[in-house]
Amino acid sequence: MKRRDFLKRAGVGLAASLAYTAYAQAQPQVRWRLVSSYPRSLDTLYGGAEDLARRVADLTEGRFQIRVYQAGEIVPGAQVLDAVQQGTVEAGHTYGPFYVGKNPALAFDGGVPFGLTYRQHNAWMLFGGGLELLRGVYADFGLLQFPGGNTGAQMGGWFRKEIQTVNDLRGLRMRIPGLGGVVMGRLGVVPQTLAAGDIYPALERGTIDATEFSGPYDDEKLGFYKVARYYYYPSFWEPSAQLSFLVSQREWQRLPKEFQEAFQVAAAEVNLTMMAKYDALNPPALQRLLRVGVRLRRWPAEIMRKALQEAQALYEEQAAKDATYRKVYAAYWAFRGEQYRWFSVAELAYETFAFPSA
DSSP states (O other): OHHHHHHHHHHHHHHHHHHHHHHHHHSOOEEEEEEESSOTTSTTHHHHHHHHHHHHHHHTTTSEEEEEEOTTTSSOGGGHHHHHHTTSSSEEEEOGGGGTTTOGGGHHHHOOTTOOOHHHHHHHHHHSSHHHHHHHHHHTTTEEEEEEEEOOSOOOEEESSOOOSGGGGTTOEEEOOHHHHHHHHHTTOEEEOOOHHHHHHHHHHTSOSEEOOSOHHHHHHHTGGGTOOEEEEOOTTOSOOEEEEEEEHHHHHHSOHHHHHHHHHHHHHHHHHHHHHHHHHHHHHHHHHHHTTOEEEEOOHHHHHHHHHHHHHHHHHHHHHOHHHHHHHHHHHHHHHHHHHHHHHTHHHHHHHHSOOO
């Protein structure tokens, strides 16, 4: 009798196991490739894509797998949008202002000189209509965009010599891409565009005189302090720098709904946690840099005022030429005005009193 019971139970167990295996095999299995604009060594920027892939796999019990490639493995970092648009890969993790040559309105995806801070930018994107506007721009490339992390307010760059007046900027060769480069160019800088891995050698050889990149944690990893001692703040051209996940609309439409939801949840988590990581990592990194002799300098008010004038003139010039840009710019700048008025009441009043001077 016991033998018959055992065989019966074993048969039920085997049937259940086979049924589960058949069920699992019948479930959709998706494999995507995602290219990043950043090298693996920049673990917070590149790590955002890895965090997304890991979370998507967890949420789908491994049925939706995303393999992440660093800049240069499949395409250079500045060609991520092209790779997704052309169908080389299904998704990318990049920075919208890299592609202002394709559409100048993409500058507002990442952030613009004298624009919104991280919190303000998130508010615009999620509740101020920014996401809808920018998705309309990306749709022209067959792409769907998701906010994918932020560095917050960046530093103003590394210089071999001290900068005291606008005249000191004239003729200076500086690695600074996007609208920041355009604004600095109007102040006399000769802007250069270089990938992360090419900056240090250029600075060391003297091919460039200065560079900006991100903040203390990333900049320390890239070693700029070894050849340029003056570290300026703030980056008025990037008071916020939002990254984005770009997905092929064609591939997105093929995804089961549950996989779409998993991707959206994972992207939203990365958009939150990347900023938190930087807020935890940047303070000790800055202290380490100061201990090895880095000279921290605040931008002179004269340069800030002149840069603001040039940025505003640039926006108006572009808005007069491009209807899409004008629509996004008008919405962004109106939201900026509301945010600045509010933040000056509570946030700034507190920070001015409570924060120590650098």
